[in-house]
Amino acid sequence: MKSLTIDSTKRLNNGVEIPVLGLGVFRAENGREAEQAVLWALEAGYRHIDTAAVYGNEGSVGKAIRESGIPRKEIFLTTKLWNEDMRRGTEVEAFERSLDLLGTDYVDLYLLHWPVPGKFEGAWKAVEPLFRSGHVRALGVSNFHRHHLESLAEVTDLVPAVNQIECHPLLSQKPLVDYCGAWGIAVTAWSPLGGMKLNLAKDASLEAIGKKYGKSAAQVILRWDLQRGLVTIPKSVRRERILANAQIFDFELTTQDMLAIADMNRNERSGSDPDNFDF
Numbered sequence: 001m002k003s004l005t006i007d008s009t010k011r012l013n014n015g016v017e018i019p020v021l022g023l024g025v026f027r028a029e030n031g032r033e034a035e036q037a038v039l040w041a042l043e044a045g046y047r048h049i050d051t052a053a054v055y056g057n058e059g060s061v062g063k064a065i066r067e068s069g070i071p072r073k074e075i076f077l078t079t080k081l082w083n084e085d086m087r088r089g090t091e092v093e094a095f096e097r098s099l100d101l102l103g104t105d106y107v108d109l110y111l112l113h114w115p116v117p118g119k120f121e122g123a124w125k126a127v128e129p130l131f132r133s134g135h136v137r138a139l140g141v142s143n144f145h146r147h148h149l150e151s152l153a154e155v156t157d158l159v160p161a162v163n164q165i166e167c168h169p170l171l172s173q174k175p176l177v178d179y180c181g182a183w184g185i186a187v188t189a190w191s192p193l194g195g196m197k198l199n200l201a202k203d204a205s206l207e208a209i210g211k212k213y214g215k216s217a218a219q220v221i222l223r224w225d226l227q228r229g230l231v232t233i234p235k236s237v238r239r240e241r242i243l244a245n246a247q248i249f250d251f252e253l254t255t256q257d258m259l260a261i262a263d264m265n266r267n268e269r270s271g272s273d274p275d276n277f278d279f
Helices: 032-043 058-068 083-088 091-102 120-132 146-153 174-182 204-213 217-227 239-245 255-262
Strands: 009-011 017-019 048-050 076-081 109-112 139-142 162-166 186-190
Touching: 017 076, 032 048, 032 058, 032 239, 058 076, 058 091, 076 091, 083 091, 083 120, 091 120, 109 120, 109 162, 120 139, 120 146, 139 146, 146 174, 162 174, 174 186, 204 217, 204 255, 217 239, 217 255
Parallel strands: 048 076, 076 109, 109 139, 139 162, 162 186
Antiparallel strands: 009 017
16 A cells, blocks of 8 residues: 555545544643644644634634644644534634634635534535635535435535544444545544543554554554545644654554454444434
């Protein structure tokens, strides 16, 4: 397979390049904690930062990007439209608020955060002009099952560039990943390490695989994501983990190890099911 580096990108269906490794800032506290995490990631070579309006830390993300001294055009920035703005029909206002907090005049990727029943189709149509105008370089969705994507296709000809979904060895999402691939939709894995609930970073079988490469279970999982062709956005606010999560480009899992990890799938979620959420 093509050699991967921290600078590796994946070409989206509209030609935009998304870095395959990003930093997620879910639950990173607004203020110094989030700022420092972003700065550490950028120092380590990350060029992809993933936030969301509901995380409450867009202001800190924007501040850190400016403090880094790295030109804005060299950083791939993702944020997301929250559910209440879909319900209220305030999609454009929400986007403008995100831009103001981030201190930028565009985002590289804008996602519908969850498939709000009866609302996500209209929300997509509301934000399409943001893509057409260039204020959003790529438009996508998050937490969409296949049937959500099919419903979306009934109201638009614009295929989402990305579907960001919970994905880890206990929830491999192979059917959905394959479906997205067939339609040219890139998949980003959120909670790739299983979150606090599943804590796959301590899984004995993954640790055993890691020993063969001198790597941790977490590094094995993130490498598995990349070799599946996914984008991955592990979250951490600890410098040593942010650095370790980037040290996944100097080894390659064998086909046998890839299959062994895939066999761990139990369709077990750490987060909510997109067909059954109450927020």
